Each structure stands twice: as C-alpha cells, then as structure tokens.
Amino acid sequence: MDGVSLHRLVIDDEARGLFRVNRRIFTEPEYLEIERRRIFETCWIYAAHESELPRPGDFVSRRVAGRPVIAIRGDDGAVRVLLNTCTHRGALVCREDRGNAKSFQCPYHAWTFSQRGELIGVPGEESYSPAFDRKELTLGQPARVDTYRGFIFINFNRDAGELTDYLAGAKEYLDLVCDQSETGMKVSQGLQAYSIRANWKLLVENSYDGYHAVSAHRRYMRFLEDTGIDIKGSMNPRQEVDLGTGAGKGSRALDLGNGHAVIEYESPWGRPIAYWAPSFGESAKGRIEAARRRLEERFGAERAWRISGTSRNLGIFPNLVVNDIMAVTIRTFFPLTPDYLEVNAWSLAPANEHPQDAALRHDNFLTFLGPGGFATPDDIEMLETCQRGFANHEVEWSDISRGMKSAHPLMSDELQMRAFWRRWNELMTGSHARGSQCAA
Amino acid sequence: MERTNDGVARTRLAVRCLSEMSESPPKVTRQEVEDFLYAEAALLDAWRLEEWLDLLTEDARYLVPPTDTRDGDPVTSLFIVADDIVRIRSRVKQLLGKSAWAEKPRSRTRRLISNVRIVENNGDSVKAAANFAVYRMRYELIDTYVGCYEYELIVRSGKLKIRERKAILDLEALRPHGKISFIL
Numbered sequence: 001m002d003g004v005s006l007h008r009l010v011i012d013d014e015a016r017g018l019f020r021v022n023r024r025i026f027t028e029p030e031y032l033e034i035e036r037r038r039i040f041e042t043c044w045i046y047a048a049h050e051s052e053l054p055r056p057g058d059f060v061s062r063r064v065a066g067r068p069v070i071a072i073r074g075d076d077g078a079v080r081v082l083l084n085t086c087t088h089r090g091a092l093v094c095r096e097d098r099g100n101a102k103s104f105q106c107p108y109h110a111w112t113f114s115q116r117g118e119l120i121g122v123p124g125e126e127s128y129s130p131a132f133d134r135k136e137l138t139l140g141q142p143a144r145v146d147t148y149r150g151f152i153f154i155n156f157n158r159d160a161g162e163l164t165d166y167l168a169g170a171k172e173y174l175d176l177v178c179d180q181s182e183t184g185m186k187v188s189q190g191l192q193a194y195s196i197r198a199n200w201k202l203l204v205e206n207s208y209d210g211y212h213a214v215s216a217h218r219r220y221m222r223f224l225e226d227t228g229i230d231i232k233g234s235m236n237p238r239q240e241v242d243l244g245t246g247a248g249k250g251s252r253a254l255d256l257g258n259g260h261a262v263i264e265y266e267s268p269w270g271r272p273i274a275y276w277a278p279s280f281g282e283s284a285k286g287r288i289e290a291a292r293r294r295l296e297e298r299f300g301a302e303r304a305w306r307i308s309g310t311s312r313n314l315g316i317f318p319n320l321v322v323n324d325i326m327a328v329t330i331r332t333f334f335p336l337t338p339d340y341l342e343v344n345a346w347s348l349a350p351a352n353e354h355p356q357d358a359a360l361r362h363d364n365f366l367t368f369l370g371p372g373g374f375a376t377p378d379d380i381e382m383l384e385t386c387q388r389g390f391a392n393h394e395v396e397w398s399d400i401s402r403g404m405k406s407a408h409p410l411m412s413d414e415l416q417m418r419a420f421w422r423r424w425n426e427l428m429t430g431s432h433a434r435g436s437q438c439a440a
Numbered sequence: 441m442e443r444t445n446d447g448v449a450r451t452r453l454a455v456r457c458l459s460e461m462s463e464s465p466p467k468v469t470r471q472e473v474e475d476f477l478y479a480e481a482a483l484l485d486a487w488r489l490e491e492w493l494d495l496l497t498e499d500a501r502y503l504v505p506p507t508d509t510r511d512g513d514p515v516t517s518l519f520i521v522a523d524d525i526v527r528i529r530s531r532v533k534q535l536l537g538k539s540a541w542a543e544k545p546r547s548r549t550r551r552l553i554s555n556v557r558i559v560e561n562n563g564d565s566v567k568a569a570a571n572f573a574v575y576r577m578r579y580e581l582i583d584t585y586v587g588c589y590e591y592e593l594i595v596r597s598g599k600l601k602i603r604e605r606k607a608i609l610d611l612e613a614l615r616p617h618g619k620i621s622f623i624l
Contacts, residue, residue: 097508188516188517188518189509189512189516189517189518190505190506190508190509190512190517190518190519191506191507191508191509191518192506192518192520192614193506193507193508193612193613193614193615194613194614194615194617194618194619195613195614195615195616195617195618196618197616197618216541218539219534219537219539219540222534222537222539223530223534226530340616342613342615346518347518355515355516358515358516359514359515362514362515362517362518362519362522363522363524365518366518366519366520366521366522366523367527370518370520371520371614371617371618371619371620372504372519372520372521372619372620372621374530374531374534376619377542377543377619377620377621378540378541378542378621380542380618380619381541381542381621382541384579384618388579
C-alpha cells in the first residue's frame with residue numbers, strides 16, 4: 001500500500017518468548033483500508049443463521065462486513081445472499097430488517113427483482129435500446145455463499161477455498177455447540193445491537209481473554225458468589241487438566257488454524273444446557289439432570305461432559321465470536337472507523353427448548369452478556385480506555401506474550417490472540433511474523 | 441348559569457361523599473404519578489440508589505427490551521436488561537461498589553420526563569407511561585437515550601411503589617451509546 005509501512009507490525013520472537021503488536025494498527029485509517037480488502041474481502045464472513053429464515057420467502061436484511069445484504073430463503077428452499085443495491089441507480093431494494101417476500105421492488109424507479117435476484121420488472125422497458133439486457137442487471141451476489149451447521153457465511157473472493165477447509169479446527173467447536181440440541185439450534189428473537197468506541201481487533205482479543213476475568217469482571221464474580229457458586233480458583237487455573245474427564249478445575253487454549261482459536265474450561269457458572277447452578281432453583285434441577293442423561297446416552301459420558309460442563313470462547317477469523325458460556329452468543333462486528341465498531345449479538349438456543357429453560361437461558365445470558373449485563377459494559381469500558389491510551393503513540397507496542405513458552409497454554413494465557421495476530425499479519429503483509437525479534 | 445354551576449358542584453360533592461362512604465380508595469391521580477416519577481428521576485440522577493431501591497416492591501422487575509423487538513417478552517426474546525428484584529439489588533450493589541468499571545468514575549445523567557399518562561387505573565394499582573430523554577455524560581461525550589417508560593405502580597401503606605419498570609428505547613440500536621451501564 002502506498003505510503004503505509006507494513007513492516008514490523010507484529011513481532012513474533014519465539015526464541016525469547018515475546019510477542020508484540022504495533023499500536024498503529026489500532027489507530028491509523030490506512031490500515032483499516034487494507035484490512036477491508038485483504039481480510040474482509042478474502043475471508044469467509046458470517047452473515048446470518050439459517051434459523052432466521054424458517055419459511056420460503058423469509059429474509060433478513062443487514063450490514064455484513066459494512067455492506068447492505070439480504071439473506072433470503074427462496075421458494076425452492078435454498079438460502080441466497082443478495083447485495084442490497086439496485087442495479088439501476090443504486091437504491092436499497094429492501095429496507096426492512098426482516099420479513100417475507102416473493103420479490104423486491106426498488107422504490108426509486110420500481111425495478112423488481114426475484115428472490116434469486118433476477119430482474120423481472122422494468123417500467124417502460126421499451127424506451128431502452130436493444131442492447132439493454134435484464135440478465136446483466138441481476139442483483140449482485142457475494143462470490144461465494146456456504147453454510148456450516150446453520151451458520152451462513154459469505155466470501156467476496158471467488159478463488160477462496162471451501163468453507164469447511166477454512167473453518168479448520170473451529171468446526172469441532174461449532175459441533176460441540178450445535179450438538180446441544182437434537183432439534184437443531186435457533187437464533188432467539190431479540191438482537192443486541194451496540195457499538196464500541198474502539199478498534200475491532202481489541203474486541204477479538206477481549207472475546208477469548210481469560211486473563212482479564214478476575215480483574216475486569218470482579219463484580220460479576222462477586223455476583224456469582226452471591227448466587228451460591230463457589231468460584232474460588234476456578235477463573236485462573238494454573239494447571240491444565242484433561243477436560244474429557246471432568247476432574248478438577250482446568251482450562252486450555254488452542255490454535256485451531258487459519259487464525260481461529262478457542263479457550264475451553266470447566267464452567268464456573270451454571271449452563272442452561274444440562275449444567276445446574278443454585279441460581280437456577282431446585283425446580284429446574286430435575287429437568288437439567290434429565291437433559292444431561294440424554295446427552296450421555298447420545299454421546300457417551302466424556303463428550304456429554306464437554307458439551308454441558310465446559311465452556312468455550314471461540315473466535316472464528318476475522319470477526320465471528322461464538323461464546324458458549326453461561327448461554328450461547330453469536331457475536332459479529334465490523335469497524336466503521338479505526339476507533340469505532342458496530343456489534344450485533346444474538347442468543348443461540350436449542351430450537352424446541354422448554355419455555356422454562358428458555359427463560360432460564362435468557363436470565364443467565366443477561367447476567368454477564370450484552371450492553372446491559374454485569375460484564376460486557378466493563379469490557380466495553382476497557383476497550384474504549386485502551387483506545388484512548390493509544391493516543392500516546394510514543395508507547396509503540398502492546399504485549400501479547402503471556403504463556404508463550406508454556407507447553408500447556410491455559411485460558412489465562414494469550415496463545416489464542418497470537419493465533420489471530422499471526423493470521424492477520426500473514427494476510428496483511430503476505431509474510432509470516434515468526435522469527436521476528438524485539439529490539440534489544 | 442351560576443345556578444347550573446352550583447348544581448354541578450353539588451352533584452360532584454355528592455358523588456365524592458358516596459365514594460367515601462363505600463370506602464373504595466381514592467384513585468391515584470396523574471399529579472401523584474408525575475410527582476413520584478420526578479422524585480425517582482432525581483434519586484437516580486443523584487446516584488441515591490439505595491433510596492431508589494426503597495421505591496420498589498419485593499417482586500419488582502426492571503426491563504429494557506431489545507431495540508429491534510420492543511414489544512417482546514423476556515421469556516421469548518433476548519432483552520438488554522431483564523432484572524428480577526434479586527438482580528436489581530445486585531445491580532445497585534455493584535454500581536455502588538468499587539469494581540463496576542463502566543461506571544467508575546460514574547456517569548453524569550440527567551433525565552427529562554414528560555407526557556405522563558395514566559393508562560390504566562384500578563385504584564390501588566396503576567399502569568402509567570411517560571416519555572423520557574436521558575442524557576449520559578462521560579469522558580466528555582454525551583449520549584442521549586430516548587424512549588418511553590411503562591410503569592406498573594401499586595399503592596402500599598398510602599405510598600406508590602414500583603412493581604414493574606420498563607424502559608422502551610426508541611433508538612434503533614445502542615449506537616453510538618454502546619451500553620446501558622447505569623439504571624436507565
């Protein structure tokens with residue numbers, strides 16, 4: 001990129017166990033321009049969930065990676081994604097957030113498009129020359145659209161690899177989420193639409209940062225204690241244990257490939273999927289234990305324990321977070337400027353969840369998550385104050401070295417962030433940061 | 441004319457006497473609801489949250505629906521806030537404690553409450569609505585929360601108490617506000 005240095009944005013000094021990220025990439029608009037092209041137009045980007053489109057004709061219309069798009073289930077049952085701009089002069093052909101439509105008529109000059117995007121109506125078409133061809137004026141579409149277990153992704157790069165290859169090790173973690181239900185998973189009604197006055201990559205780091213929980217979320221931990229949960233020692237475990245056995249308090253952080261990463265740990269909190277906590281009440285205990293037994297029948301004790309008793313914070317490169325914690329949230333975000341991002345977050349739940357369990361799930365979700373929860377507002381505060389701090393540009397680097405020399409990285413280490421940053425650096429610069437060294 | 445007015449006044453008095461004789465409680469007036477909401481707003485703006493808790497019943501709820509599903513139910517929709525009394529009390533304890541970082545230092549807030557209406561009046565319980573504009577000042581930024589309150593108030597020992605307090609935002613998204621870290 002003209003005039004923008006892509007040199008030494010990330011320092012990955014494995015020999016000394018040091019990892020640094022240059023703070024310019026959080027503040028300078030030039031980097032956002034490059035990110036738009038080299039990351040958001042080459043990677044698979046989450047757009048919607050199939051459960052949002054249950055019937056033929058159902059659509060959602062939203063901004064994905066900054067672009068207005070429509071995801072619609074056609075009368076043939078197939079899900080398509082259309083770029084929401086009239087091929088005539090540009091107006092949005094769909095201006096509702098969701099609904100059901102046989103076709104979309106642009107309000108500007110009444111051009112009409114089918115569910116597949118075909119131009120099927122042009123008022124006064126006889127005034128055009130013979131060269132005017134409706135087929136050339138189909139609504140635009142992302143180069144690629146694919147789904148994995150209900151998650152609909154789009155890609156603007158025709159030459160991108162297959163979605164399943166792209167997801168790499170993240171697939172297994174999406175499976176752990178989706179296997180919670182025998183009836184499929186469903187996005188609940190109610191979008192948490194908010195924003196953060198900070199760089200988008202800070203939210204990536206924060207979404208699976210196990211180190212900050214004890215300090216930044218102290219009030220949430222106290223709240224858990226007040227509800228009867230013994231959390232001592234559980235949020236900053238020093239030993240890795242085999243999560244499969246369920247023995248002891250343990251955690252691990254894993255690089256899942258292609259910039260995806262996860263932290264996985266025994267839940268300090270109750271989970272509406274088969275992991276009871278005192279705050280759920282005695283009346284819920286029987287139902288939750290029955291759900292646990294059912295999971296054990298389906299998957300065996302070990303996998304049932306992983307699905308129900310452990311939590312996971314999953315980051316799918318670049319901007320999808322699926323945190324399966326006190327409830328499941330799908331969170332996606334996009335930067336408008338280097339210091340401002342928009343977040344959309346939903347709750348994902350078993351499709352046929354018992355109403356009492358659904359109520360429990362929402363309650364549990366809201367204790368921690370979202371712009372009115374007991375934790376997310378403090379995360380937002382931390383990110384926004386980081387961004388303010390970056391004005392001191394003489395302090396050039398952020399340190400992401402934690403646990404770099406550890407043979408068994410934990411949730412409280414920073415391996416998961418390094419996985420993101422290495423991929424980010426590769427896509428931005430076309431080269432690996434590995435082996436780069438800190439200045440002495 | 442004088443005689444007619446006099447007659448109306450006498451009739452009203454008679455009705456009032458009748459109502460007192462039948463011992464049905466006097467209905468809560470809009471004036472009383474307004475005074476109550478203004479006093480509540482003053483407590484919240486002053487961060488006198490312990491005193492604010494005294495305005496709530498033992499089964500009170502505080503709700504903020506999501507901006508895309510304003511008529512939703514917290515059982516079927518994911519809200520922004522859906523506190524029962526346990527979580528309301530915890531929220532207050534957290535906000536008055538030392539580690540609610542999003543409110544440390546505290547926001548300044550200023551609430552403008554208007555268009556107060558009694559929607560349903562059953563004597564000892566009232567459903568009331570009011571428009572609000574809540575300004576939040578922090579880090580030299582001003583965020584304005586605009587919407588409508590829906591209250592369920594009951595009379596206990598001659599005083600109004602809040603059984604449900606729903607703040608329905610007109611905002612299409614919490615942008616650029618980002619969060620609701622104080623009591624809206």
